[in-house]
Amino acid sequence: MTETLFEKIWNSHVVVERENEPSLIYIDRHLIHEVTSPQAFDGLRVNNRKVRRPDLTVATIDHNVPTTDRSLPMIDETSSTQIKTLEQNCQDFGIKLFGINDPNQGIVHVIGPQLGITLPGSTIVCGDSHTSTQGAFGAFAFGIGTSEVEHTLATQTLWLEKPKTFEIIATGKRKNSFAVTSKDIILSIIKQIGTDGGTGHVLEYHGDAISDLSMEQRMTICNMSIEAGSRAGLIAPDEKTFDYLNNRKFTPKNYDELVDDWKNNLMSDANSKFDKSFTIDVEKIEPQVSWGTNPAMVSDVTSKVPTPEEFGHNNEIQIESAKKALSYMDLKPDTAIVDIPIDRVFIGSCTNARLEDLKDAAEIVKGKTVNSAVSAMVVPGSQMVKLQAEELGLDKIFKDANFEWRESGCSMCLGMNPDILKPGERCASTSNRNFEGRQGSGGRTHLVSPVMAAASAIAGHFVDVREWC
């Protein structure tokens, strides 16, 4: 019988399976951060339970951290308490923590792969929905709630109903592979399948247009799988995957042996059956810009803000949502996307703050200056990304252009630290969610790729970055 990649990973992690019941699935990697874990550790304490496998568990601090000078005391007392709580919990329960001043600190989904903690064929969880990022390595990686964090800490397993499978076939070649990025591919997919198109499913991406992508670009695709409602995103590992993970800090000692095994096993069998399928031709994809308040409300950069009817077709609920979104975003239908002015630019987040993202953005910015009406910042995805970027002189390019160059963290993707939009401010953001108030109460988010964000920062409004390179 043929099996999909997801089914192979699932089957090799089943601890208990009974008819018509969820299965007990073993978890290989558990990543922890400060926001969704304190109540889980409390639960362990109350019930006098231990962490079953500290050696499969690792923690970092990313959501709350200031991205300004970290030698200064933190102003926000509640954030500070949450961070201290994680430090204490890691100490009490014997968990390795990459703390606020650790060179390996960074956004949890950026450091997992970067440190070689993420492995093909493994099951990976974290109390954060963007855990799906790590599916780019052929792992079943998914976000969980705090109760499941506690459950994983105590038992190293989770009760799961087996998700369905959904293949996304991406064919063709991007017309301008510098200006049209994997961010544009995933935004186009979400625009078409909808924010709940993947609910209850694991998306497996394949096809020439996926093989063509670098590991960092693939991570952007898997990262935003959750924005299509899916449980996880998955890409079968190949030579690029194995090269990426080679010689990382925590790459396993018997790596070559593992790679041989992965090469033979980690792919969907030919003719394996998926529950759903969707094909996209990337040749037709343009740079994308979101105009609304969910990640399916997206337009081509050369087009206009749609009318609610054009967006919702005959679906009353969608038409109503679009009306509400346009009102929140203070946009009128038929406005050309390139005529939308911006106040802020945020290059950062687990979606688009890895080294390649910063390199590409710097390529656009080099020798230019941020528009005087715009305030722009770059927040590297991890301290290691920051250091590598500085070794390449990218920090200087950004700073010379009047970008702020910050320390790593989740920052303005969700604005839990002081990096937030003011009410009414409009931001070109490389992050993943354009929900109302996501980047600050009353703030307006437009999702774009790093090169689109960089070019828009210079111009002061959205531009077709294909004309810049």
Place this chain on the structure above:
Amino acid sequence: MKPFSKIISIITPFDKANVDTDQIIPKQFLKLITKSGFGKFLFYDWRFNHDGQKKTDFILNDSYYQDSQILVTNENFGCGSSREHAVWALKDFGFDVIISPSFADIFYSNCFKNGVLPIILDIQNIKKLLQFKDKVELDLHSQTIIFGSESITFEIDLHRKIRLLEGLDDIDLTLKEDDKIGIFEKNSSRISIFE
């Protein structure tokens, strides 16, 4: 967890689609390190003006609905962030049941861990419930909602139903399988991060 019992309550009609967890509980309230007290922050930006005054036109500020235990809403409820704080806020505010044509996966799972029952109904029944003003009777045991002279049955996974009805603790149940977890680890050794 308290066992889930029969509910007799009016419905709070909340006819919105794609309600994300950022709206249910905005990020500034995720810094607490306890599970309690999130109700007062529920739908904060929709409930309150910038000056902290309640918005009079928002349904959750209408005193008619203040004792309602049932929220009826539209598709893809609870999408976005995995924050369980969203369920803690809904529960603390007084909602024990959320009824929608569809839920986001993580939110759906989070509900059961906190004694909140998420019910999936088709759009026709949702429309009827959104308009029903009197008290409804909701019984998980028989999987029925009785409203006026009508009755709807709903589907729910048996395993999850039993856990809710008995208020069982997931970890206690899993630890009964401890020997099987041990055997699994022995048969296929897991790669330690720090070998």
